[in-house]
Amino acid sequence: MLVSLLLLCAPLPLQQEPDLGGAVRQLFADKCVQCHHPDSDSKKAKREFDQAWDLRAVASEWGDNLDPEMALLVEIAEDRSMPPEDSDFLPVTEAEAQLLIDWAMASTPMPADGNPFVDLEMAVRYLPQVESEALAPVEKSLWQRILILLGHIHAPIIHFPVAFLLIASLLRLGFLRTGKEACLQLEVFCLWIGAPTAVLAAGLGWLNAANSGAGGQELFLHRWIGVSVAAISVLLLILHKRMRRKKWYSLLLFALAIAIGGGAHLGGEMVFGEGYMQL
Numbered sequence: 001m002l003v004s005l006l007l008l009c010a011p012l013p014l015q016q017e018p019d020l021g022g023a024v025r026q027l028f029a030d031k032c033v034q035c036h037h038p039d040s041d042s043k044k045a046k047r048e049f050d051q052a053w054d055l056r057a058v059a060s061e062w063g064d065n066l067d068p069e070m071a072l073l074v075e076i077a078e079d080r081s082m083p084p085e086d087s088d089f090l091p092v093t094e095a096e097a098q099l100l101i102d103w104a105m106a107s108t109p110m111p112a113d114g115n116p117f118v119d120l121e122m123a124v125r126y127l128p129q130v131e132s133e134a135l136a137p138v139e140k141s142l143w144q145r146i147l148i149l150l151g152h153i154h155a156p157i158i159h160f161p162v163a164f165l166l167i168a169s170l171l172r173l174g175f176l177r178t179g180k181e182a183c184l185q186l187e188v189f190c191l192w193i194g195a196p197t198a199v200l201a202a203g204l205g206w207l208n209a210a211n212s213g214a215g216g217q218e219l220f221l222h223r224w225i226g227v228s229v230a231a232i233s234v235l236l237l238i239l240h241k242r243m244r245r246k247k248w249y250s251l252l253l254f255a256l257a258i259a260i261g262g263g264a265h266l267g268g269e270m271v272f273g274e275g276y277m278q279l
Contacts, residue, residue, distance in 0.1 A: 021111035053122035059108035151208030158201040164194035169257035195233040202230040225263035
């Protein structure tokens with residue numbers, strides 16, 4: 001009887017709250033950090049977010065403590081768009097997606113043990129660099145900012161030569177099939193727009209690469225194809241009046257269209273990541 005009374009009067013043990021931060025840290029270790037880090041082979045993952053080794057960076061980039069429902073992490077979890085379908089990792093399960101949503105809605109708490117690092121080795125490697133960049137940002141001069149702005153114009157400008165030079169190639173096909181002079185007149189009109197804008201786009205592309213720190217084989221091929229397209233388009237424009245009916249002129253125009261396609265594909269892979277055209 002006494003024992004029963006003591007048990008009834010004894011304080012109930014406190015119920016521990018779930019360690020959302022610790023669970024999310026493990027989830028990021030399993031399915032995120034292998035791609036989202038500065039040395040990742042996935043260019044798209046590295047460009048979009050390269051600090052998945054640090055939950056503090058994840059919370060800052062993908063969370064929203066003022067309005068958690070609007071957090072990017074909630075959107076990703078609801079769509080279950082990560083990892084992508086072509087990834088080597090299994091997709092996020094419904095329970096894991098709910099875990100991410102709960103973590104975001106709880107204002108992204110850190111793990112109970114106080115360790116926010118998903119991968120300690122990466123933290124040792126990358127944390128000093130991240131902190132030094134945050135503490136000592138490099139102040140750019142006005143001229144440097146102007147050059148960077150001009151380089152960024154490469155992306156919208158490049159659509160003009162791509163469109164008009166490809167249309168010129170299609171008009172050449174129309175001329176070879178129908179023999180109509182109107183096709184040649186429209187063709188030279190397209191060259192008058194395509195050739196100068198190709199030169200401008202190639203120059204701005206080199207400027208953009210110089211100020212972005214980009215590199216690699218894809219960039220090398222992309223910009224030299226761009227220079228070749230600009231040079232050939234100018235040559236075709238100059239020779240159009242005298243040589244437009246020559247067979248080699250048609251072949252050169254078709255080769256130009258193929259080069260544009262190859263250069264555009266390389267540019268797309270640099271921006272959107274490898275395999276962006278795969279179905």
